Amino acid sequence: MLGSMEYHGRIAQGCASFSWGNDLNTIFEILSQRFDGFNDNGFYAHPDEVALRQELKEVPILRRLAEHIHALDAHGLVLRNLGLSGLPEARRNAALYALTLMLGYPTSTDQRTGRVAWDVKARPQTGDDGRFVTFSERVGSADMHTDSSFYPMPEERFVLYVVRAARCDGGHSVLISADDLHRALHRTPEGASAFALLSATPVPFRVPAVYAAGDEQLEVHVAQVFTPSGLQNERFTMRWRYDSIKKGLAACPDLSSPELVQAVEIVHCVAEQEARRYMEQLPTDTLMLADNHRMLHGRTTYTDERRHLIRIRMSTVPNAERVGPSGVVQD
Secondary structure (H helix, E strand, O other): OOOOOEEEOOEEEEEOOOOOOOHHHHHHHHHHHHOOOOOOOOOOOOOOHHHHHHHHOOOHHHHHHHHHHHHOOOOEEEEEOOOOOOOOHHHHHHHHHHHHHHHOEEOOOOOOOOOOOEEEOOOOOOOOOOOOOOHHHOOOOEEEEOOOOOOOOOOOEEEEEEEEOOOOOOOOEEEEEHHHHHHHHOOOHHHHHHHHHHHHOOEEEEOOHHHOOOOOOOOEEEEOOEEEOOOOOOOEEEOOEHHHHHHHHHHOHHHOOHHHHHHHHHHHHHHHHHOOOEEEOOOOOOEEEEEOOOEEEEEOOOOOOOOEEEEEEEEOOOHHHOEOOOOOEOO
16 A cells, blocks of 8 residues: 555655545545534544544545554655645545544644644745744745644644645755754764753743734743653654744743753754755655654755645644643643
């Protein structure tokens, strides 16, 4: 079903070798009955998502695809030729929502719209008012980061689906595993010290304005960058977003110190320039799945404003059990 897979460290890469057939119609029929509206084709965290997942498990293609993905020994997956190219937006996003519900519980991390499927594409009109614009709203590069780093419970996984690849020389997707970042940091005493400090000292993450509850409300979440994972064979989990930390430290000078600022700069330098990375310009109709706690992701610069990806984040627990903007239980 996944074809011949190649491994690049903890990242599996290959081509889909199946046909959706009539199962696409079945998926759309099930979701049409369950949703009272598709939220501008972005869907939302369904209030009865546990039962909905059980219903979708009866769709053969979804069940088998989820089983194959779960069986991979990987923290990242790049799957080409998924078979959704050219579909109407509502049907394409329905298939993506259904697949992600089989892999976790899709979250609505946008407090304003409640959308689950987020359009990663340039919005030239945003940012003119000086607000903190996020990576998914503009062209150019994106520093290495983890998603939802500024929320209490960052989702464990996310997918990116390429609706339209950049038709320029840029826009390469970049992945760095936590293990490779750890190795690169520990090549020097300064890097090892930075890792130790950011494992012990919480830092403030400023929430980008597009995810904040209101235009005028400056929101900050304080958390450690590196925390013990509690899982066998895994050293730690991480949350990281350089621009969010920098803006958080500026907004909360009482939480800052020269040592902390230096540690942040060291990790930023190692993540952007030194750690081993996977880098590919993903073609249209490619699905990328990544472990958001053990993998940094970013992109190289690009200029094609028509580049378009869909992002969906997934939690391992139902939304009703989550804390923070992406869950039902609010702070």
